Amino acid sequence: MEKAAKTEEIVNHPAILSKQKLGSGTRKSRNWLQPQAAIPHRLYVGISISSIVLLFAVWSLLTYTGMVDPLFLPTPVEIVHSGITLFTEYGFINDIGITIYRVLAGFLIAVVIGLPLGILMGTFKVVEAFFEPMISAIRYMPASAFIPLFILWIGVGELEKITIIFVGSFFSLVLMVAVEVGNVRRELLEAAYTLGRSKLGVLRSVILPASLPGIMEILRLILGWAWSYIIVAELVASASGIGSLILESQRMLKTGNIIFGIATIGVLGLLSDIILKICIKKAFPWHYGR
Amino acid sequence: MKLMSKPKLEIKSVTKVFAGNKNRANVLALDQTNLTIMPNEFITILGPSGCGKSTLLRIVAGLEEQTTGDVFLDGQELFGPSSNRGMVFQAYSLFPWLTVEENIQFGLKTKEIGAGERKEIVRKYIELVQLEGFEKHYPRQLSGGMQQRVAIARALANDPEILLLDEPFGALDNQTRTLMQELLLEIWEKSHKTVLFITHDVEESIYLANRVVVMTSRPGRIKADIPIELEHPRPYSIKVEPKFLAYKEQLTELIREESLKAMMEIK
Ligand SMILES: Nc1ncnc2c1ncn2[C@@H]1O[C@H](COP(=O)(O)OP(=O)(O)OP(=O)(O)O)[C@@H](O)[C@H]1O
Ligand SMILES: [Mg+2]
Numbered sequence: 001m002e003k004a005a006k007t008e009e010i011v012n013h014p015a016i017l018s019k020q021k022l023g024s025g026t027r028k029s030r031n032w033l034q035p036q037a038a039i040p041h042r043l044y045v046g047i048s049i050s051s052i053v054l055l056f057a058v059w060s061l062l063t064y065t066g067m068v069d070p071l072f073l074p075t076p077v078e079i080v081h082s083g084i085t086l087f088t089e090y091g092f093i094n095d096i097g098i099t100i101y102r103v104l105a106g107f108l109i110a111v112v113i114g115l116p117l118g119i120l121m122g123t124f125k126v127v128e129a130f131f132e133p134m135i136s137a138i139r140y141m142p143a144s145a146f147i148p149l150f151i152l153w154i155g156v157g158e159l160e161k162i163t164i165i166f167v168g169s170f171f172s173l174v175l176m177v178a179v180e181v182g183n184v185r186r187e188l189l190e191a192a193y194t195l196g197r198s199k200l201g202v203l204r205s206v207i208l209p210a211s212l213p214g215i216m217e218i219l220r221l222i223l224g225w226a227w228s229y230i231i232v233a234e235l236v237a238s239a240s241g242i243g244s245l246i247l248e249s250q251r252m253l254k255t256g257n258i259i260f261g262i263a264t265i266g267v268l269g270l271l272s273d274i275i276l277k278i279c280i281k282k283a284f285p286w287h288y289g290r
Numbered sequence: 291m292k293l294m295s296k297p298k299l300e301i302k303s304v305t306k307v308f309a310g311n312k313n314r315a316n317v318l319a320l321d322q323t324n325l326t327i328m329p330n331e332f333i334t335i336l337g338p339s340g341c342g343k344s345t346l347l348r349i350v351a352g353l354e355e356q357t358t359g360d361v362f363l364d365g366q367e368l369f370g371p372s373s374n375r376g377m378v379f380q381a382y383s384l385f386p387w388l389t390v391e392e393n394i395q396f397g398l399k400t401k402e403i404g405a406g407e408r409k410e411i412v413r414k415y416i417e418l419v420q421l422e423g424f425e426k427h428y429p430r431q432l433s434g435g436m437q438q439r440v441a442i443a444r445a446l447a448n449d450p451e452i453l454l455l456d457e458p459f460g461a462l463d464n465q466t467r468t469l470m471q472e473l474l475l476e477i478w479e480k481s482h483k484t485v486l487f488i489t490h491d492v493e494e495s496i497y498l499a500n501r502v503v504v505m506t507s508r509p510g511r512i513k514a515d516i517p518i519e520l521e522h523p524r525p526y527s528i529k530v531e532p533k534f535l536a537y538k539e540q541l542t543e544l545i546r547e548e549s550l551k552a553m554m555e556i557k
Contacts, residue, residue, distance in 0.1 A: 187383040190353050195397030195448055196373030205396075209387045286387045286428040 074256045079263075082256030092245070096264065099230055099241040102158065106165020107226045111219060114170045118177025123207055128178065135171050143168030144232045156237040161230065168229035169222050176222075180214040181207060213280065213287040220276040227269040296365065298484045299327040299350065299452055304359030306345050319345045321509035323359070327452075332478055332485045334495035335503045336541060338549040342510030343488045347456050350486065351377045363451055373397055376445030378455040383441055384429040390440050391416065391425040397448035415443040418477055435466040442474065452484040459494070471497055472526060479522055492545060493529060496520075496537045504544050507552035514544055 032039060056076060062068045063075040070078070086092035121128040143164055150160045184207050192202045234243020242261050249257035281288050306320040319342040327333050337343050348354035350361055352371035361368045363375070384393050391412050398408050416422060419439035429437055438458055445453055459467040475498055478485055489495050495502045496518055504514040518537060520528060528534050 185382070187379050188385060190351075190371070191377065191379065191383045191385075191444075192396070193353065193371035194351055194373065194375060194377040194454075195444070196400045201400070205399075206385065209385070212387075284387070286430065 071253060071255060074259070079256045079259055082254065083260040086245075086257060086260060090245075092264075095240055095242050095245050096268070099234065099243070099265075100268065102161045102233070102241065103165055103223075103226050103230045106162040106230075107169055107223055109162070110166050110169035110173055110222075114173040115177060115215070118174040119181050119203075119208070119211075121174065121178035122181025122183075122211075123203060128182075131174070135174055138167075139171040139175060143229050147233060147236050151237055161233045161238065161241075164233040165226050165229050169226050172225075173218065173222050176218045177211075177215055180218060181211045183214075184210045213284045216276070216280045216283070220273060220280065223272055223276065224269055227265060227272075231265060295329055297326045297362075298329045298331070298364065299325075299486070300360075300362040301325040301346070301350065302360045302362070304346070304349060304356045304361065306342065306349065306354070307357045318509040320349075320356075321511050323510060323512060325503060325512060325515075327484060327486065329484055330482045331501060332475075332487065332499050333501050333503060334487045334489055334499040335505060336489060336492065336495040336545060337505030337510065338507050338545060338552045339490060340552065341505045341507050341548065343490075343505060344456055346505075346510065347377075347454050347486065347488055350452075351375050351454050353377075373400070373448045374451045376448055376450035376453045378438070378441045378445050378453070378458045380457045381434065381437070381461045384437055384444070386429050389426050389428055390421060390432070393429070393440055394444045394447050396444060411447055415447045418446070418480075419443045419473065433466075435462050435470055438462065438470060439473070442477070446477070446481070446483070450483070452486060455485070455487045457488055457490070460489070460491075467494070468526060474498065475522075475524060490545075492538055492541045496534060496541065497524065497526075497529060502537075502541060504541065505548070507548040507555070513548065516541065 059073075059076060063070065063073055074082070083092075117127075117131065121131055146167055147160075147164060150163050154160050154163065188206050188210055189202050192206045193199075197205055230241070231243040231246070234241040235247050238244040242265055246258050246261040249255075249261065301323055304320055304323045305318075308317040308319055310316040323342075323346060325333075335343050335346070345354060349356045350368075352368060352375065368375075385396065388396065394412050394415055395408055398411060403411070412425075416425060419442055421436060421439055421443070424432065424436065429440070432440065441458070442455075459470045462470060471494060478498075487495075487498060499518050502514075502516045502518060503512055504516070505511065506513045516537070520533060520537075
């Protein structure tokens with residue numbers, strides 16, 4: 001009786017547990033170079049931070065010592081200054097807003113049309129046979145190559161930007177979702193049939209829930225691509241958005257603005273990715289959780 | 291008395307040919323297979339690998355279509371899968387996005403059963419397979435043996451006319467497998483369902499069954515049909531009794547012949 005209570009205490013005692021974790025960590029840390037072996041969390045974070053520090057150190061060394069012309073690469077402090085003036089004097093926040101709007105609009109339209117189509121293609125061979133050849137062919141035509149054509153057809157307005165995002169996202173999305181849905185294990189479908197579900201019933205009760213985590217991962221990946229398409233679209237013909245600011249800055253030789261603009265896109269893409277990642281982990285505990 | 295009751299399941303001259311293609315010849319998996327199962331029987335089908343055991347079971351389940359022949363359940367000809375034949379697969383057939391209790395309820399949702407009654411059924415079968423306390427767990431949080439117990443509970447919760455199991459313990463370690471056999475036998479003794487159980491394990495086939503059906507190597511045909519006259523309940527110690535060992539010797543010999551034939555054919 002007493003022994004049982006003690007074991008429970010050990011199991012539930014956070015301090016002991018964390019010590020145990022650290023203990024095993026330090027033992028393992030001797031084999032840093034063992035393939036795929038875990039390293040202590042603190043060491044991991046430390047290495048990650050030092051890589052960023054190193055980047056800034058090299059950058060500062062190159063710029064402050066005058067080894068590199070400030071026209072090519074301004075100092076970190078100058079970049080921060082460019083950023084501040086962009087926000088205070090040039091209304092950069094509006095450019096960010098319009099770029100986000102274009103990405104999300106194009107992406108969401110692609111999802112709204114592409115998701116059902118991909119699911120149907122992955123489920124029914126007739127649908128796949130009809131759409132596959134067309135979509136596979138278009139998929140390998142880069143969306144940016146369509147820009148001149150779209151400008152010709154629909155001008156240089158918002159619709160053209162959104163269309164480019166749509167074309168860049170839609171075709172890959174459909175094909176990837178179709179593959180994901182088609183990979184639902186046959187045993188699951190068969191189990192559902194023997195439990196009384198109909199042929200169409202399994203679409204909702206098995207195929208959709210089984211493939212949803214994979215589909216969300218696909219959407220996350222494709223949203224990442226959409227960020228690079230929007231910049232191309234804005235570089236070519238646009239009076240607003242982060243891309244157009246980068247192009248303008250180049251004409252005026254404002255290297256700091258260019259770098260700040262690029263960094264902004266990186267941060268936006270990273271943020272949207274992290275948000276989606278967290279949502280996915282939270283939404284599918286059966287897939288990711290222990 | 292048995293002579294008077296009607297058969298539960300009748301498999302009548304069922305043949306199955308898997309169509310080949312350019313690179314692969316047609317495969318005759320089952321050849322004129324006949325089998326009659328009476329209500330409440332526990333039949334195990336024993337046969338060498340690749341002899342068509344799964345194919346036969348899948349045809350009964352309605353998941354595969356026979357090339358010729360018919361299958362009858364309670365005198366009704368069968369077409370396609372339905373909830374009157376519960377199926378337990380070898381492994382990984384639970385719905386990973388559903389908890390244990392949701393998995394067990396899955397088949398009940400299509401029936402007109404109230405939430406209260408459904409809960410009662412789930413509780414009953416969780417208790418039957420001894421998984422109290424794991425109702426809210428997801429399949430990936432369970433061991434292989436526990437997952438198979440859920441799969442059995444899920445099939446039984448639908449109250450099928452016949453329970454079909456395709457090597458359900460084949461992926462488990464020896465100890466777990468023995469415990470699962472005892473549990474399944476206990477369930478059968480309580481519920482008296484008709485059971486069709488596939489295995490390639492001789493001991494398992496004797497321990498569980500009241501009839502062991504031996505199949506020939508490909509193409510599958512019924513080679514022998516051996517009633518097992520061991521009393522119930524069967525403690526696990528029965529496996530070392532002379533009577534059990536005699537069955538074991540007989541069946542091992544039968545299955546060895548077939549395995550050898552299958553091997554020669556491959557060469
Ligand atoms: N879908 C299929 N297409 C073509 N051939 C098949 C198909 N399914 C099974 N077969 C063939 O039919 C034969 C019987 O297969 P089956 O799976 O029924 O054997 P089994 O007795 O269950 O074997 P095991 O003990 O290994 O599970 C095998 O030769 C197999 O290759
Ligand atoms: Mg098999």
